[in-house]
Structures are given as C-alpha cells and as structure tokens.
Amino acid sequence: MNSHGKWKVVIGLEVHVQLNTKSKLFCGCSNESLGKPNSRCCPICIGLPGSLPLPNKSAIEKSALFGIAVNSKINKSVQFSRKNYFYPDLPKGFQTSQFSLPICEGGEIKYLHDNMEKTVQLTRAHLEEDAGKLIHSVQDSATHIDLNRCGTPLLEIVSEPDLRSASEAKAYLTQLKQQIQYLEISNCDMEKGQLRCDANVSIRKNDSDEFGTRAEIKNVNSFKFVEKAINLEINRQIDILENGGKIKQCTLQYDDKADSISVLRLKEDAHDYRYFPCPDLPPVFIDDKIIKKLNDNCPEKPIEKVKRFQKDYKLSLSDSERICQESNFANYFENLIIKIGDVKKSKNILLGDISKLLKDKNISINELPISIDDISKLLNFQNNGSLSVSNFKKAFILKAESNNPLSTILEKNNLLNDDTHSLADIVIEVADANPSELLRYQSGEEKLKGFFMGQIMRKTQGKANPAELVKLIEALKTHSN
Amino acid sequence: MFDAQINNLKNNSHLNAIVHDLSNDPVFLDKTDGILSGKSIAIKENIHLKGIGLSCASKILQNYKSIYNATVVERIKKAGGAILATTNMDEFAMGSSSEHTIHGVVKNPHDITRVAGGSSGGSAVAVASGMVDLALGSDTGGSVRQPSAFCGIYGLKPTYGRISRFGLVSYASSFDQIGIFSNNVKDMSNLFESISGNDEKDSTSALEKVKPYLFNEKKYKIGLPEEYWGKGIDPEMRKILDKFIAKLKSDGHDVKSISMPKTEYSIATYYILTTAEASSNLARFDGVQYGHRENADNPIDMTIFTRNFGFGDEVKRRILLGTFVLSSGYYDAYFEKAQKMRRLIQKDFKNAFEEFDILLTPTVPTPPFKIGEKMDDPLTMYLSDIYTVPMSLAGVPALNLPIGETKSKLPVCIQAVGDFFNENELFNFAELCN
Numbered sequence A: 001m002n003s004h005g006k007w008k009v010v011i012g013l014e015v016h017v018q019l020n021t022k023s024k025l026f027c028g029c030s031n032e033s034l035g036k037p038n039s040r041c042c043p044i045c046i047g048l049p050g051s052l053p054l055p056n057k058s059a060i061e062k063s064a065l066f067g068i069a070v071n072s073k074i075n076k077s078v079q080f081s082r083k084n085y086f087y088p089d090l091p092k093g094f095q096t097s098q099f100s101l102p103i104c105e106g107g108e109i110k111y112l113h114d115n116m117e118k119t120v121q122l123t124r125a126h127l128e129e130d131a132g133k134l135i136h137s138v139q140d141s142a143t144h145i146d147l148n149r150c151g152t153p154l155l156e157i158v159s160e161p162d163l164r165s166a167s168e169a170k171a172y173l174t175q176l177k178q179q180i181q182y183l184e185i186s187n188c189d190m191e192k193g194q195l196r197c198d199a200n201v202s203i204r205k206n207d208s209d210e211f212g213t214r215a216e217i218k219n220v221n222s223f224k225f226v227e228k229a230i231n232l233e234i235n236r237q238i239d240i241l242e243n244g245g246k247i248k249q250c251t252l253q254y255d256d257k258a259d260s261i262s263v264l265r266l267k268e269d270a271h272d273y274r275y276f277p278c279p280d281l282p283p284v285f286i287d288d289k290i291i292k293k294l295n296d297n298c299p300e301k302p303i304e305k306v307k308r309f310q311k312d313y314k315l316s317l318s319d320s321e322r323i324c325q326e327s328n329f330a331n332y333f334e335n336l337i338i339k340i341g342d343v344k345k346s347k348n349i350l351l352g353d354i355s356k357l358l359k360d361k362n363i364s365i366n367e368l369p370i371s372i373d374d375i376s377k378l379l380n381f382q383n384n385g386s387l388s389v390s391n392f393k394k395a396f397i398l399k400a401e402s403n404n405p406l407s408t409i410l411e412k413n414n415l416l417n418d419d420t421h422s423l424a425d426i427v428i429e430v431a432d433a434n435p436s437e438l439l440r441y442q443s444g445e446e447k448l449k450g451f452f453m454g455q456i457m458r459k460t461q462g463k464a465n466p467a468e469l470v471k472l473i474e475a476l477k478t479h480s481n
Numbered sequence B: 001m002f003d004a005q006i007n008n009l010k011n012n013s014h015l016n017a018i019v020h021d022l023s024n025d026p027v028f029l030d031k032t033d034g035i036l037s038g039k040s041i042a043i044k045e046n047i048h049l050k051g052i053g054l055s056c057a058s059k060i061l062q063n064y065k066s067i068y069n070a071t072v073v074e075r076i077k078k079a080g081g082a083i084l085a086t087t088n089m090d091e092f093a094m095g096s097s098s099e100h101t102i103h104g105v106v107k108n109p110h111d112i113t114r115v116a117g118g119s120s121g122g123s124a125v126a127v128a129s130g131m132v133d134l135a136l137g138s139d140t141g142g143s144v145r146q147p148s149a150f151c152g153i154y155g156l157k158p159t160y161g162r163i164s165r166f167g168l169v170s171y172a173s174s175f176d177q178i179g180i181f182s183n184n185v186k187d188m189s190n191l192f193e194s195i196s197g198n199d200e201k202d203s204t205s206a207l208e209k210v211k212p213y214l215f216n217e218k219k220y221k222i223g224l225p226e227e228y229w230g231k232g233i234d235p236e237m238r239k240i241l242d243k244f245i246a247k248l249k250s251d252g253h254d255v256k257s258i259s260m261p262k263t264e265y266s267i268a269t270y271y272i273l274t275t276a277e278a279s280s281n282l283a284r285f286d287g288v289q290y291g292h293r294e295n296a297d298n299p300i301d302m303t304i305f306t307r308n309f310g311f312g313d314e315v316k317r318r319i320l321l322g323t324f325v326l327s328s329g330y331y332d333a334y335f336e337k338a339q340k341m342r343r344l345i346q347k348d349f350k351n352a353f354e355e356f357d358i359l360l361t362p363t364v365p366t367p368p369f370k371i372g373e374k375m376d377d378p379l380t381m382y383l384s385d386i387y388t389v390p391m392s393l394a395g396v397p398a399l400n401l402p403i404g405e406t407k408s409k410l411p412v413c414i415q416a417v418g419d420f421f422n423e424n425e426l427f428n429f430a431e432l433c434n
C-alpha cells in the first residue's frame, strides 16, 4: 500500500531501549529513573579521573535474551568501543558503546499491519551507556546538568530499511515494544524516555531501484509522534523533489507542540566519532551455559501467542490481540480458563469486569486485588442461580475493595438469593450425613449445635443467615429419618 | 619516626620533587601492622589519595582534589605503610624529563643542572635523595624505568595487569602500569607483594596469583637483544655495561645474543597507540564538571578555550596525534596496523622467553641530559624511550637496576626484562647482582 503517488517510501528505525537492570551499565549506582538530580552518581558513571568501568553481566544477558527472542546471531565475545565526541551531558567525552561486533547481529521482527503479517529484518542490536540530561532553567536562565541517567544501559535496536510507510513504522514499533515487554528486559515507559526512536526516511520513484538520500529524525518519544514526524518528512522530501530540488543528508528534530520538523544539522557537520575498542574493558564472554539458560527461559513471541489463542480458544483477532497485549494478562487468561473451564466466560470476565477494575484503579493484572479462586466462586454462584448479574458485579467490586473473606462479603451485603427453603434442605442433608451426631444431639447433647452450625456454614460458604440457621438446628431435635 | 626522611624532604625542596608534603601528619601512619610497617612512601600525583590535591601537574586540574583512594593506596594502608608525599611529574605522565609540569622542573639530585627523567621524575628523586624509602610512579613507556636510571635507583614496571589501575589517572589504558622505586630489592619486593594481585575494580587486572619472593642462588640464561646493543649508546656508559656483562659471563651465567627483529617499529607503534588512547582518556577534561574552566558564550567554545588554556604543549601534541590516527580514513592505516605490530612485538618477547630467563638491555641510551636540552625537540625526546617502550608494548615486566657511575658521578643502570608475571625472577637477578 502506497499512499504517496509515484513515490516509494523507505524507512529504517533505530530504537533505544533502557534496560531494567538493578544497577547501571558500568558501576553499582541504581538504575531507577527517579531521584534528585545528581543523586545516583559515582566516580565511575560521572567519569572522574582514575575511575574504571566494570561491565554489568545482567545488562549483557538481557541484551542476549532479546537477540535470542528475535533470532539474532549472538556474538559471544562482547567488545565495547568508545564513541568519542564532546557534549556537556557526556562527562567522559566519549560514550561506551559497541561498534564492529554488536552483541546481536541480524534477526527479525514479524508484525501485523492491516491484518497482514509483515517482517522487518534487524541489522543489529548493541549495548551502550546513556548520557546525562541538560535542564534549561528559566528561573536563573542557566543550563543545569543532571548526571543521574549517565551510564544507564541502553539496547540500541537497528532495523533494516524495510518499512514502507509511517503506519508500518508505528505497527513495527508497537510489536517491538510488546516483544521487549514480554521479555521483561525493559519497562518501555516512553514518558520516562525508556524507549526512544530515531527514524531514517528516504523516498525514491516507484520505478527506481536506487535509494534516495536519507534524513534522520532524532529522538522521538511516542509512537504517535513517530508516525506524524515521518509523514511530515515524507511530504517535505516529496515537495523538494517535485520542485526539482535535491535532498541533503541531514539530522532533523520533531517538535510535538508545533507538530513540525526542522533541520538540526547537515551531514557536513556530522561528527567523526573515532570509534576504537575500549582499552579499559577486555571482551566479556557469554558462555554456552548462559545461552542455554536464556534459550530455556525465552518466552513465546507475542505474535505467536496471538495466533495460538485465535486457534486454540477460537478468539477473534481483536480479542486475541487485546488479551495478548501484555504477557501477564495473557497468562492470567490461560489460568482463568484452567480454573473456570470455560473459555467464553473467562474471556468475558477478563475483558469485562477485570479490565474495567484494572483501568479504574490504574493497576496491572499482577496487582489485581481479587483472587482467581474468589472469581471462580462468584462464577459458580452465578451459574447455579444464587447470584444475579448485578449482584455479581457488586460482589466483585466489594471483594476487590476488602480483605474480608468472600463469604462474609456476600452474607453481610445479602447478595445471594436468600432461600430459607434451600437452607432447610441443607440442614437436613447435613443431619442425614451425620446420623450418630444427630442421635447424640437429639438425646440432649446441646454442644453439638455448634458442630452442625459449623458444618452447615462451611457447606453454604458462610452465606446462611445465622438466626434462621439456629431455628432450623433447633428443629432438628424432632427430625427423624 | 621518619626523622631522616623528613629532614631530607624539608632540605631538598629545590629539587621540585614533591607536590604535597604530608610528612607533618603522614597518611596511614600506625594504622596497621604489616610488611610495610615503618616504611615511608611517596606517590606520584596521578594516583588518587583521598582529600589531597590531584593536579597531574596540569593547569586543567590545578585545584582538583581527590575524593577516593586508589586501590594501591588502600593496599599500602592495609600493609602498614605510611604516605609522606605526592610527587611531581610530567603533565598527565606525558614526557621523559619531568619538565612539562606546573610545579617546577624536577632536578636530578646527582647534578641539579640535569633532568631527573620522566614522567615519574618526582618519585625517582624522592627515593634517590632519601626523602622516602619507596615511591610509586606510573610507567606507560618507560616513565618509571627511565627516571630510576637517571637517578641511579631500582625501578620496576610490573607485568601489564599486575597492579590495579583503579585510581590511577589514565594516560594510555592498555599500557599504563603503576611501578615502584626503591633503594633496595627487599623494600621493592615487599611493596610489590602488598599492592599487586587481582582487583575487581579494574577489569584489566590479571587473575594471576602473587607468590612471595624468596632469593635463591642460580645461574641465569640471559639474552642480549642485538637491536638494543648497537650504536647510539653513550660510549662511557657502554664500557660500564660491557664490563657488567663480562662479569656475568665470568660468574658462570649463560649469556647469548638474540634478535628481536620488530624492535625498530616500537617507537612508531607506541606513539600511535598511546596517543590514540590518550586523546580519548583526556576528553573528560572539558571544563564542565570539574577542573579549570574558561568562560565562553557556548559550551563548545568553553571546552575549546578550557582545553587550549589548561593543557601544556606536550599533552596537546599527543591529543592531536591521537585524534588524527583514529579519524575516519586513517584508522586502518595507523591504529589498526599499529595494533597488529603490537601483537608481533609481543610475539618477539614470547619467543625470547622460550629460550631465556631474562633479557638485558640498556635502560637509557645516555646519562641524564641537561634541563631544557630537548624541550624544543620532541622527536629526540621520544627516541630517549627507545629501550623501554617495547616492554610496554608487550606487557612484560622490566626492572632498572643501578650498576655503576660515570666519571662525573652520573648513574649507569641496566634493564632486566622478565617473562609475563615473573617479577620475582627480576628481583632475584637484581639481588644476585648486588
């Protein structure tokens, strides 16, 4: 699909993902994104003279896990290189990155676009450290530097120029983010800058094989903006070419408030980064045991889960995509099915009451304040007619808000259809099941009242009205079988 | 305690060896009992000593204070040593004469019109003039061995990776090694044993165990690399060196010539690789976070002005050279090729140690030169490192030991080179020659 007339669009993306390791890439400082400016720093991450970097094995393993999940070749000897340039937020004057041998080479991401499965080939994914942040203050019209982010681990995932439209780019990014979340190697919180995207855009005539000159849009931090920025850039390039101009290789920035792009620098001004192997970091070897462990723990790909759920549970594509959006959510769905034994009911309650609750409370499925057992009990009451649809919803919410046992909640709020006749039946059933206790009770052993009380309460899951129950147990004195 | 040393410290300030005199309240004095108890130590001013100024003899760090201890400093503390001073040096350890410094030219105690050598000139002088028992320097291409030769004392560059570099301000990371100056072998081996061995704070530090040094009488298989014994050695020194070799032979050691054909490429290889690493290691001195800052309208100009003002000529020269050899289009021709040559030079040494216990070479081609003599001629200055640079390229240990003096009382020394991680063999040889 090409909506740009005689022009064919070529897009490649570079995505920076902040890995969720406990500590930074080369020191012991916390990798949290919170904290007062310059509070999570040490001589290593702020590059004081004499300090030396120590590679974080967990960051290397998380990067390798990504490679395994997307079928990359894993380079078992991890060599870091220095990318040299000056900038006030870069305290060492170089960024420790990878150059000739990235940890992951090749690989692919499959994604759905307009109901079609498409593939983006990956060039590479490499590990590098992040820089600090400049904060321009209006109050004192000065620029301040926060080095908390210095040295946080980033995985840079570079795609081949396989994307043909801004909406394909967005669909790929969505799938990539989902894949990373399934691997639990990053929280991908775009508002916190944990996932950032650079887009390389060029256009060429439909009948031409020659690549056009590309422009790079830097550091866009939402999928919506990526789509907008790419479309703006496509139109800018078409305008230039259709008016007989030439595209100059350049770096652009997108301003989301103005919804516009502008040239940051031309290629002539590009840095010569003078990459060379970091002499402070000998290669780190990933041994086969670790590769095997990562392989064994590599979860099902999201796109495969969507397909499997469609097939195994007869879900529509949209339901399956909704359920598989988060791996924990999808896992919960399968647990519900096991507990309840009914796919449709599981799906309805998951996408209904549960989803609504999660949304209202702004929590994830792991934080759901009602157990799968209680949900199952509620569904059973509903099935046997003792819990109406509206009372089901009420009970669900009340349980979510309270630590009291479900039985107490149902009883206190009188949510079950209180049928004294059926309670009488249960009392008789219990009496009949315990003939010797009944006999002793009938011959005057009053303390057996408590025994029957307990038995019946258990059987009714606490829903029996105690006053009613006391009457019925009293009546047992004259019961005969 | 240390009365004699403190006396020498106070009376020799004209030698400009000392940057910070800490002798009024020596650091770590009486902290612990250990093999360094009762020993006074000086450290080069590019090694972190918490709370003490660390200028690396540069304007750019003139008012910088260290906020942590280098691993070697922590280990000195643990072994009971006391630190009496920090010592003068060539700016950022770049130089062979300790003339490139903001703290005044270091003078040779044997003749104050001559240089003490560099870059660790202050440490060499501190030991040679009795201000301290021992001193630490750093040796990237000869910066411990050459000044110890100029000052007539023992000077060790250990195997690369033997002593943690954590807390040593980097010049060329894959070459830098902390080294030791001493007046005798026993003090040196004790300090070596205290500070060497793996350190988890330095990824390049070696895992090899450090064995205690014990002297034993033995006959050595000694190699004399032809390439080091040709022309260019001062004739008076040559005579003393030849006499020393002849004595070894007559004492029953097996002394033979050997060829190390890649030697002639050492200086070029060394200056390509070390300047490349230096250009990157010194990029952090940008005036932003610490150190000297020149004001400007924008951050890029600020960095340019700061570095232009803050670095001396020799440092600038090496940063420019290093930046050039790493630039796109030149990387393959220079950096890549030099890395290959480095491996070949390393192979020369590996081959030699299949046959020999140690190699002997001159440490320096001439006695100490006059102050100012080579300041305007960097190339000649670089060539004075010709005998010490190859071991740094290979990573093997080398020890300078004094063997005599010229008629004008200038020291003459020889360099013993050992196999990887065999510093003890060098101590043993030095003690044997004593």
Ligand SMILES: [Zn+2]
Pocket (backbone or CB within 6 Å): A024, A027, A028, A029, A040, A041, A042, A043, A044, A045, A046, A151
């Ligand atoms: Zn840190």
